[in-house]
Amino acid sequence: MRSFLDSLLQTILPCTCASCGDVLMPGEKQICINCLADLATTRYTGHNDNRTERLLSGRIAFANATSIFFFRHGNTVQKVVHAMKFHGNSDLCLLMGRQMGLDLLASGRFDDIDLLVPVPLHWWRRIQRGYNQSELLCRGIAQVMQREVNTRALRRHRYTQQQSLQASLDREANVQDAFSLRHPEDLVGRHILLVDDVLTTGATISSCCQALNGVEGLTVSIATLCIAGK
Numbered sequence: 001m002r003s004f005l006d007s008l009l010q011t012i013l014p015c016t017c018a019s020c021g022d023v024l025m026p027g028e029k030q031i032c033i034n035c036l037a038d039l040a041t042t043r044y045t046g047h048n049d050n051r052t053e054r055l056l057s058g059r060i061a062f063a064n065a066t067s068i069f070f071f072r073h074g075n076t077v078q079k080v081v082h083a084m085k086f087h088g089n090s091d092l093c094l095l096m097g098r099q100m101g102l103d104l105l106a107s108g109r110f111d112d113i114d115l116l117v118p119v120p121l122h123w124w125r126r127i128q129r130g131y132n133q134s135e136l137l138c139r140g141i142a143q144v145m146q147r148e149v150n151t152r153a154l155r156r157h158r159y160t161q162q163q164s165l166q167a168s169l170d171r172e173a174n175v176q177d178a179f180s181l182r183h184p185e186d187l188v189g190r191h192i193l194l195v196d197d198v199l200t201t202g203a204t205i206s207s208c209c210q211a212l213n214g215v216e217g218l219t220v221s222i223a224t225l226c227i228a229g230k
């Protein structure tokens with residue numbers, strides 16, 4: 001029934017690209033083929049000592065880390081992230097998660113991961129947005145890599161007011177002690193992939209890792225959809 005209504009709606013209302021706004025052609029989903037090709041890829045995933053690893057190195061202990069795309073002012077990736085966070089486009093989050101999964105899989109450096117853990121949203125923010133974009137990135141990765149997603153081990157207990165994308169990036173430093181561990185038993189002896197949407201200063205990832213400290217036998221790797229800057 002749902003898919004019948006979806007296809008009926010799609011017939012009546014043409015779907016448009018979440019980035020450029022052009023009407024999507026048959027076979028295109030969420031973003032058009034031109035915008036998909038225009039996503040600025042970092043090519044970090046296959047290499048250690050990439051900029052994501054250098055940013056986090058010395059602050060937290062991790063096995064491997066990567067960011068898949070560059071987030072720059074006005075670029076296609078920025079438009080995609082904006083649509084994921086502020087336009088309620090949950091299918092786009094899944095699509096970008098699948099892009100991440102393909103990149104992770106192709107690199108061979110993330111084959112040991114046995115659990116996907118999204119950076120959590122505060123419960124009230126999750127209700128406001130309707131979903132956690134990082135959780136949906138994990139669900140997209142899971143479709144490609146066939147791994148379990150755990151959304152209950154980590155919790156964000158600090159709430160901050162909804163702001164613009166830029167303000168929320170600038171505010172990243174204000175996340176110390178924002179996370180706590182609820183179900184450490186889920187993570188004992190596991191190699192988790194901690195997943196977030198945008199990496200700027202690394203403060204959010206570092207704060208999550210502080211909360212994960214002390215879990216016995218835990219190995220952490222990190223993947224973010226994008227990294228700010230060139």
Ligand SMILES: [Zn+2]
Pocket residue numbers: 017018019020021022031032033034035036
């Ligand atoms: Zn487009």
